[in-house]
Every structure is written in structure tokens, then in C-alpha cells.
Amino acid sequence: IAMNKMKDLSLGETMIRTGLREVDGVPVTEPIASIWDQVWKFKAKPDDVLIATYAKAGTTWTQEIVDMIQQNGDTEKCKRETTYKRHPFLEWFLAEPPSARYSGVELAEAMPSPRTIKTHLPAQLLPPSFWEQNCKIIYVARNAKDNLVSYYHFHRMNKGLPDPGTWEEFVEKFMTGKVLWGSWYDHVKGWWKAKDKHRILYLFYEDMKENPKREIQKIAKFLEKDLSDEVLNKIVHSTSFEVMKENPMANYTKDFEGIMDHSISPFMRKGTVADWKNHFTVAQNEKFDEDYKKKMSDTSLVFRMEL
Numbered sequence: 072i073a074m075n076k077m078k079d080l081s082l083g084e085t086m087i088r089t090g091l092r093e094v095d096g097v098p099v100t101e102p103i104a105s106i107w108d109q110v111w112k113f114k115a116k117p118d119d120v121l122i123a124t125y126a127k128a129g130t131t132w133t134q135e136i137v138d139m140i141q142q143n144g145d146t147e148k149c150k151r152e153t154t155y156k157r158h159p160f161l162e163w164f165l166a167e168p169p170s171a172r173y174s175g176v177e178l179a180e181a182m183p184s185p186r187t188i189k190t191h192l193p194a195q196l197l198p199p200s201f202w203e204q205n206c207k208i209i210y211v212a213r214n215a216k217d218n219l220v221s222y223y224h225f226h227r228m229n230k231g232l233p234d235p236g237t238w239e240e241f242v243e244k245f246m247t248g249k250v251l252w253g254s255w256y257d258h259v260k261g262w263w264k265a266k267d268k269h270r271i272l273y274l275f276y277e278d279m280k281e282n283p284k285r286e287i288q289k290i291a292k293f294l295e296k297d298l299s300d301e302v303l304n305k306i307v308h309s310t311s312f313e314v315m316k317e318n319p320m321a322n323y324t325k326d327f328e329g330i331m332d333h334s335i336s337p338f339m340r341k342g343t344v345a346d347w348k349n350h351f352t353v354a355q356n357e358k359f360d361e362d363y364k365k366k367m368s369d370t371s372l373v374f375r376m377e378l
């Protein structure tokens with residue numbers, strides 16, 4: 072596979088970008104496709120908590136909130152490790168470099184319970200053991216346009232992902248679902264449906280921005296944690312965009328060195344709602360809206376594109 076052709080581990084520029092391969096019609100990276108059997112057979116435990124999102128919907132933010140709740144607002148405990156190491160990323164696998172050699176499955180298996188696990192898999196590709204064990208699942212969704220903008224910049228700075236091409240090309244790929252983890256539309260709708268049958272707390276990035284305290288309380292209640300107002304306020308503060316951007320244990324500057332280039336676009340980029348207005352042309356926006364209406368006509372899901 073392409074990733075194995077990387078020559079010099081210290082020089083990011085020499086890293087060859089991965090291509091995509093489909094698993095049951097959903098594009099994933101070549102390394103992920105190569106270990107798919109392992110992912111599918113993953114054995115979840117009843118006390119696992121799963122944070123599921125389409126990539127760039129607010130995963131890292133939610134991970135920090137969940138960890139802060141679990142640690143009763145102890146910021147020092149939350150700095151015990153980076154986001155990536157605190158919460159195994161279920162399906163993730165990079166064949167190289169050695170710093171990221173372990174697959175998410177291996178990291179999860181090595182971790183003592185209770186575990187909090189992260190995934191970007193669409194509901195139909197979630198390993199069946201999560202449903203069988205009735206694990207608590209927190210799903211976070213973000214409006215399509217902001218999610219797309221964030222994903223585009225993330226592809227530019229992250230050499231572990233395919234080359235995004237131009238902005239125009241990436242918009243087209245996003246609309247047709249020809250991107251890593253597949254169609255955003257199918258992802259948010261699939262998890263929305265799954266919520267009727269399973270223990271899923273379905274949240275929205277826009278609600279979290281509008282009133283973080285309210286949404287953090289929802290998560291705490293779902294996790295059956297009673298928090299004092301003082302602890303809650305502390306969590307609101309330490310999980311704000313401004314504080315997380317400066318937190319090396321939460322801003323991805325300590326992992327994926329040589330893979331992520333924050334000088335191209337920082338992981339903690341803007342953290343706002345409606346940045347899409349700075350990216351879409353009027354024509355692009357019209358085309359996107361028309362297509363969006365069709366793709367979202369068969370769901371009761373409603374997103375806010377601005378606050």
C-alpha cells in the first residue's frame with residue numbers, strides 16, 4: 072500500500088498521501104481497509120462510552136468535555152495524556168510512521184476499563200458488539216457547510232488523509248460522498264435513525280456553541296454524573312475554543328508530528344458557526360442548497376447553518 076512507500080520518517084514532505092478504498096460502499100483510507108476485519112470484530116464492553124461523529128463535527132471538543140466530566144472537572148487529570156492517547160480512535164490506522172503504528176483497536180484493547188472510544192464510522196459500519204453490549208453513545212453532528220469547510224482545511228494540513236484537490240473539487244467530492252468516511256448526508260441520517268433503537272445522545276455543534284453549559288449538562292446527565300455548578304462552570308471554561316487551542320494535550324500539536332502541519336491550517340482553526348460564508352461563492356451555495364434539499368428530504372433532521 073501507498074503508505075508503506077514512505078522513505079524518510081522525519082520528513083513529512085516525503086510522505087505519500089493515502090488513497091481511498093471502499094468498505095461496504097464507504098470510502099476509507101487504504102490502511103483502514105487493510106485492517107477492516109479487526110475493526111469489525113472489535114469486542115466492545117458494556118461500560119464503554121462511544122463518541123461518534125462525522126469527522127470535523129466537534130469530536131475533540133466533545134472528547135474534552137466527556138473527559139472533564141469523568142474526571143470531575145480535574146484539569147490536571149485531563150492533561151495526563153493527549154486527546155489521541157486518552158481515547159482510542161477505533162478504526163484509525165497508519166502503517167507508518169512508528170509513532171502512530173498501533174491501530175485504534177490495539178490501543179483500545181490495551182486500555183483498562185472504563186474506556187471512552189472515538190469513531191467516525193457511519194452507523195451501519197459500527198462493529199456489532201457496540202449494539203449488543205448496549206454501550207452509551209454520544210453522537211455530535213455539525214451543519215454540512217461548516218463541516219465541509221473544516222474538513223477541507225483539515226485535509227490540507229493532514230498528510231494522513233488524501234489530497235483534497237482544489238476547494239471546488241473538494242466541494243464536489245463532499246457532495247457526492249467521495250471522501251473519507253463517506254457521505255455526510257448518510258452519516259447524520261443513519262445515526263439519527265439509530266437513535267430510535269439505541270442508547271444514543273444526539274447533539275449538535277451549533278447548540279454547543281450557543282449554550283455550552285446546557286449541552287455539557289445534557290452529557291453529564293447521560294453519563295449519570297452529578298456535577299456541582301462550580302465544576303460545571305470550570306468545564307465550560309476549560310473546554311472553550313480559546314482555552315483548548317492553547318492546551319497542548321488537546322490541540323494535536325503533540326501527536327502526528329510530520330503528518331499534521333499546523334502552519335498550513337491549525338487543528339484548532341476557527342471554532343465558529345457560519346465560517347462557510349467566507350468560503351462558498353453565491354453560485355456554489357445555490358447549487359449546494361438545491362442538492363441538500365434533495366438529499367435531506369427523507370429525514371426530520373434540521374440543522375442551523377448560522378446562529
Ligand SMILES: Nc1ncnc2c1ncn2[C@@H]1O[C@H](COP(=O)(O)O)[C@@H](OP(=O)(O)O)[C@H]1O
Binds near residue numbers: 224311346
Ligand atoms: N472547544 C471548541 N469549541 C468550538 N470548536 C472547537 C473546539 N475544539 C475544536 N473545535 C473545532 O472543531 C473542529 C474539529 O472537529 P474534530 O474534533 O471533529 O476534528 C474544528 O473546526 P474548524 O475547522 O471549523 O475551526 C475545530 O476548530
Ligand SMILES: O=[N+]([O-])c1ccc(OS(=O)(=O)O)cc1
Binds near residue numbers: 229231
Ligand atoms: O490523520 N489523522 O491523524 C487523523 C485523522 C482524523 C482525526 O480525527 S478528527 O476527529 O480530527 O477528524 C484525527 C487524526
